[in-house]
Amino acid sequence: MSKPRISLKKPRNRAFNQQQGRCYYCGTLMWAKSPKEVISKLKVTKKQAESLMCTGEHLTAHRDGGDDSYENIVAACLYCNQKRHKRKDDLSPVKYKALVKRRLEKGRWRNW
Template structure:
């Protein structure tokens, strides 16, 4: 039986239509090879897109394992946020990531090419913008 955090991650993944909270790219949960084939990318390119549970307020700062505090983020975005000396606030990090994605300076070029159409006209939660 999955643990509580895994269930909250899956719930966030579904609510976000399988897209990363920060960069907006599709993510995979259990089957890297199927995801890679479906998107015509190499498994090594898809590996950073594994879905993780991202605590908006980190546990070390008192953040809880609640649905309000957990979003689904790709491994790459999650790691990059928390490898900084001081993890930026979620809103500031979201803005930073989306600016870099728009400039083509976040994920590797093959990923940006493969998923480029997803960036136009969508926000990070998978919702169409006007």
């Protein structure tokens, strides 16, 4: 019954460019093809840069009827993406973004 999934690559790359390569949630610079630039710009290690990989994030989840259209995909770093999906309370993207912002202000996000 489920629709065949098209690659997220295109909408993700478009979102990446529209967001100037910054994460939808935490605003940190991400990388799409190679972490090199991020490593030198942010002075992070290779390991740290792994969490800055650009991922496609659905604003409305598949199970809630969200699709892979450009309007429904934003670019988020791997860290924020994984953290969101590990949560049990299923915050909406807007609420999650606000939470990330609050944590960032307290210096309690992405402790590396």
